[in-house]
Amino acid sequence: MRHTPGPWRVNDWGEPEYLDGMRAQYTIEARGDDRTAVVFEQDDARLIAAAPELLEALVGLVDYHDTDEEELPEVTAARVAITKATK
Numbered sequence: 001m002r003h004t005p006g007p008w009r010v011n012d013w014g015e016p017e018y019l020d021g022m023r024a025q026y027t028i029e030a031r032g033d034d035r036t037a038v039v040f041e042q043d044d045a046r047l048i049a050a051a052p053e054l055l056e057a058l059v060g061l062v063d064y065h066d067t068d069e070e071e072l073p074e075v076t077a078a079r080v081a082i083t084k085a086t087k
Contacts, residue, residue: 001087002086003051003055003085004030004031004036004051004052005030005031005052005060006030006051006052006053006056007030007049007052007053008028008029008030008036008049008050008051008052008075009028009029009030009049010027010028010029010039010045010046010049010087011024011026011028012025012026012040012042013025013027015034015040017045018048022040023040024038024040025039025040025042025086026041026044026045027039027040027045028049029043036062039048040051051085055086058081058082059079059082061075061078062075062078062079062082
């Protein structure tokens with residue numbers, strides 16, 4: 001996978017900064033102080049910061065459920081999400 005390796009963390013600037021006229025208060029940081037994203041809402045920041053662990057967990061679950069039996073719709077949906085995140 002080519003994304004910035006996790007773990008990622010949310011950094012709250014405390015006071016909002018304005019970027020292109022939009023209020024931004026959170027950054028997602030990986031590997032020390034490498035800024036990966038600037039985010040406007042705290043809930044979005046938390047979800048983005050969890051992305052590397054969520055992807056790893058989803059890949060593990062799909063691998064665990066990789067059988068010759070008919071695939072559950074949830075496993076198919078997980079495969080689509082993994083592809084969306086990695087291609």
